[in-house]
Amino acid sequence: MRIAVLGLGEAGAIYARGLADRGADVVGFDPVVIDTPAGVTRAASLGDAVDGALLVVSLVGATAAAAVLDEALLRMTAPATFADFNTGSPAHKRALAARATEAGIPFADVAVMAPVPRAGIATELLASGDGAATTVDILGRLGLPIRGVGPVAGDAAAMKLVRSVFMKGLAGLVFESLSAAEAIGATAEVRAQIAVELGPDGDALVQRLLDGTRQHATRREHEMRDARALLDELGTPAWMTDGTLAWLRSLGTGGA
Numbered sequence: 253m254r255i256a257v258l259g260l261g262e263a264g265a266i267y268a269r270g271l272a273d274r275g276a277d278v279v280g281f282d283p284v285v286i287d288t289p290a291g292v293t294r295a296a297s298l299g300d301a302v303d304g305a306l307l308v309v310s311l312v313g314a315t316a317a318a319a320v321l322d323e324a325l326l327r328m329t330a331p332a333t334f335a336d337f338n339t340g341s342p343a344h345k346r347a348l349a350a351r352a353t354e355a356g357i358p359f360a361d362v363a364v365m366a367p368v369p370r371a372g373i374a375t376e377l378l379a380s381g382d383g384a385a386t387t388v389d390i391l392g393r394l395g396l397p398i399r400g401v402g403p404v405a406g407d408a409a410a411m412k413l414v415r416s417v418f419m420k421g422l423a424g425l426v427f428e429s430l431s432a433a434e435a436i437g438a439t440a441e442v443r444a445q446i447a448v449e450l451g452p453d454g455d456a457l458v459q460r461l462l463d464g465t466r467q468h469a470t471r472r473e474h475e476m477r478d479a480r481a482l483l484d485e486l487g488t489p490a491w492m493t494d495g496t497l498a499w500l501r502s503l504g505t506g507g508a
Contacts (some may be wrong), residue, residue, distance in 0.1 A: 270373030342406030348403035358383030363412035381405035
């Protein structure tokens with residue numbers, strides 16, 4: 253079973269290597285990243301990577317997703333399926349799906365529901381779109397935790413963004429609480445109280461929220477802008493999300 257992985261950055265490399273370890277014939281391509289994951293064949297071009305692949309996985313980031321899809325579609329033929337793993341808005345995923353449909357290629361909107369470095373290819377995946385069933389079948393047979401959530405591209409993206417409202421919002425609350433705690437000289441005590449409320453691994457979770465948010469503030473700000481737009485589309489409140497965006501903007505510019 254040949255799978256093409258487009259984008260060999262942090263998440264792409266993890267998926268490429270993990271799929272190869274599970275027995276897939278993995279071909280990867282990235283014009284920027286030099287290192288090739290163990291067990292992965294590196295293609296000389298994007299077209300060479302997708303040629304003959306049963307499943308094409310895109311992990312290139314939302315800004316490059318459309319251009320990469322367009323280039324891949326030039327070489328993809330039935331019964332290949334294109335699976336977009338990039339975080340994006342439901343509207344963006346629907347637009348990508350329309351391009352794939354026009355080219356006669358099934359499209360799967362795949363939502364990666366947690367940071368990939370934490371659990372690797374054991375990270376929960378949701379898939380929607382006309383290519384979701386095939387993607388679920390292929391990756392499920394390789395042992396990945398993936399399930400379909402409907403035939404409409406964008407539905408998986410919406411579920412991820414709604415989750416992000418909570419997870420990124422939780423990080424914002426931790427930063428805000430600990431900033432106030434520092435001002436009154438009670439950082440250790442307040443952090444301990446937060447950790448207790450978050451369960452047995454609460455302190456480790458607090459640290460992950462602090463470190464991960466600082467490290468990925470700019471990327472997460474883009475994600476939360478998509479979440480904010482979704483809440484507007486749904487007509488539901490976005491008060492907490494507005495606060496989360498303020499924290500991410502501040503952290504992204506080194507202001508907090």
